[in-house]
Structure formats: structure tokens, C-alpha cells
Amino acid sequence: MNVLALGLLTLAPPADTVLYQYSVLDTLNQANYDGALDLAHLLQRGDFGLGTYNGLNGEMIVLDGTPYRADGTGTLHVPARDARTPFAFVTRFRSAERVTLPGVSTLSTLQAAVQPRLRVGKPYAIRVQGRCDRIKARSFPTQTPPYRPLPELVPTQATFEWRDRRATFVGFFMPQYVGKMNAPGFHFHGVTDDRKNGGHLLELEIRDAVIDLMPIDRFEFEFPLGGVPGSGR
Ligand SMILES: [Zn+2]
Numbered sequence: 223m224n225v226l227a228l229g230l231l232t233l234a235p236p237a238d239t240v241l242y243q244y245s246v247l248d249t250l251n252q253a254n255y256d257g258a259l260d261l262a263h264l265l266q267r268g269d270f271g272l273g274t275y276n277g278l279n280g281e282m283i284v285l286d287g288t289p290y291r292a293d294g295t296g297t298l299h300v301p302a303r304d305a306r307t308p309f310a311f312v313t314r315f316r317s318a319e320r321v322t323l324p325g326v327s328t329l330s331t332l333q334a335a336v337q338p339r340l341r342v343g344k345p346y347a348i349r350v351q352g353r354c355d356r357i358k359a360r361s362f363p364t365q366t367p368p369y370r371p372l373p374e375l376v377p378t379q380a381t382f383e384w385r386d387r388r389a390t391f392v393g394f395f396m397p398q399y400v401g402k403m404n405a406p407g408f409h410f411h412g413v414t415d416d417r418k419n420g421g422h423l424l425e426l427e428i429r430d431a432v433i434d435l436m437p438i439d440r441f442e443f444e445f446p447l448g449g450v451p452g453s454g455r
Pocket of ligand 1: 272422
């Protein structure tokens with residue numbers, strides 16, 4: 223499938239939108255996998271977002287105010303509200319613009335279709351819903367101390383494929399200037415509509431895709447707990 227057509231529907235723009243972020247992505251690259259923020263506090267700041275859990279215990283997906291954890295087998299769980307995170311970011315999602323795509327056969331094609339709608343230098347929250355012929359996703363196995371940095375764990379990540387599933391993807395686009403704070407470019411985590419499976423999205427074939435975009439106006443940052451005192455990390 224290629225892009226067959228592009229339908230656009232512009233809705234009323236939302237008022238001031240805020241991205242709340244706890245810690246920075248780079249802290250994971252330095253193997254700081256234990257944070258101080260729990261889900262109860264995170265969910266006060268938003269209903270839509272991404273992250274991970276302490277011990278790198280799966281991929282975090284927050285959708286419609288419900289927190290999910292995709293474990294190392296791609297199975298979805300709803301963690302208790304006292305589950306903690308070393309890195310997460312959420313916003314209150316309200317669609318400002320809708321893009322529809324009859325079908326795309328790759329994630330990069332979907333991203334290329336969305337990119338022209340994004341204002342240069344603006345971060346966006348992006349929700350994608352549709353019927354997926356194929357979803358390829360990943361998650362990390364739970365880590366135990368002493369932790370190894372995230373780049374060393376990439377070869378150990380587990381990947382999964384699901385076919386013919388309806389799914390929703392919680393995504394963001396971050397400009398290059400976010401640097402090590404977050405992940406520049408597109409970043410999606412998905413959950414199947416039956417809420418049985420999920421993970422960090424690697425590849426996608428989707429039909430009847432409904433893509434909702436929300437530009438982000440403000441950024442609220444909370445500093446992390448930090449690493450072991452004296453470790454210099
Ligand atoms: Zn991810």
C-alpha cells in the first residue's frame with residue numbers, strides 16, 4: 223500500500239498546551255533506571271504520554287489517562303499507581319488537527335505524510351488509530367543492578383510482531399533542539415485495542431489511519447532524582 227489520498231480536517235486550536243517531563247532521556251543512556259516519580263503524580267500532569275518504569279521494567283504508554291506497561295514479551299499490564307519511573311513525559315491530549323490516510327505500508331511513509339503538517343521548531347503530540355496489517359514493536363527485559371547503559375541493552379531488546387489488529391499509538395514529534403532531553407524526531411508506543419499487547423513501535427502497516435495532532439506550547443520539567451552520590455554520573 224502507498225499513500226492513496228490525504229484527507230484534512232482542521233478543528234478549533236486548543237488553548238495553551240503543556241508537556242510535563244520527568245527527568246531526561248539521557249539519564250537512561252547513563253544507566254540511571256530508578257526514578258522518584260510515581261504514576262499517581264505523573265497522571266496528575268497528563269493523560270497521554272510515554273516513558274519507562276524503574277528497572278527499565280517495560281515500555282510506558284499513557285492513553286486516555288490509563289497507564290500501561292508493555293513487558294519484555296509485549297504483553298500489556300496496568301501497573302499500580304505507586305509504580306515509579308526514571309523517565310516519562312505526558313500532556314493533556316486534545317486534537318487540534320486531524321489527518322486521515324487510507325493506508326500506508328511503512329512507518330516512515332506515515333511520518334512523511336505527517337511531517338508537512340508540523341510547524342518547524344514545534345513539538346507535537348500525535349495520536350494514530352487504525353487497523354494494522356502488521357505491527358512490529360520492541361520492549362526491554364527488566365534490568366537488575368548493577369545496571370548497564372541503554373545503548374548496551376539494545377542488542378538484548380525483544381521484538382514482537384502482531385498482524386490484523388486494531389491499535390492506537392501514542393506518539394510525539396520533537397525538534398532536533400531537544401538534544402539529549404528527549405528523543406528528536408518521531409517516537410511512538412502502541413497498544414492494541416483489546417489492550418493485550420503493546421510496545422515501542424519499530425514498523426507498521428496500517429489502513430484507515432486517523433492521525434490527530436496537537437502542537438505543544440509550553441514545557442514543564444522536573445529534575446531527576448539523580449544517580450548514586452559520588453558516582454559522577
Ligand atoms: Zn520508546
